[in-house]
Amino acid sequence: MKLRICLIGKPRLAYAKAGLEEYGQRLGRYVRLELIYLKEGTPAQEGQRLLEASAGYKRVVLDERGELPDTLAFKARLEAWEMEAEKGVAFLIGGAEGHAPAVRQEADWLLALSRLTLQHELALVVLLEQLYRVQTLKKGEPYHR
Template structure:
């Protein structure tokens, strides 16, 4: 299953950028992961960009009001989609102002990484770390312990 992350804006925080690059490198061993950085702007324009970039994918919109899964539940959800024939999943991360309502309505899944509001660059880092953790779990590798 192809994974795509559609994020508004490029990471500016050096430590977040370094972590994002590290987990992208790690994930490259296991899956096809594409990270698209989309132009910042008014929330509605950002939303339109996110929806266009995620066409043809199962849309997972990251939002603190979404469903809160643990890592095993996240793994199970991804595996169920893959077993059900889903060819690709796109994770949508809004900019500093969050998502436009139209993006939430277009979601196949609203997912919370935490009930806390996360700065969007940190949310991207947490998402990539969890995707990597799921891959190591699936393969029985020791990272997840």
């Protein structure tokens, strides 16, 4: 399955760059991962850019108001989409102001990584780690424990 992560801005903080490098390499052994960095702007502009970058993909919008699954439910959702997602699954991470309502309305799934509001670079690292955890779980590898 192809995974696309569309996010506003590029990671600037050292921990985010390190997490991106580490989990990006790990995930590359299991899936095709593509990161799309989009220009910052107003929430409406950012929303339009996110929707354009994710056109044709199943859209997972990261939002603290979304569903809060455990790892097994996250895995099940991704597995269910493997067969029906034409291009793959796109994860949308908004900028500092969050997502415009239009982005949430176009979501196939609103996903919360936490009930806490996460800084978007931290959300990226948490998402990558969970995507890696799901892939190792699917392969029966011990990492997910």
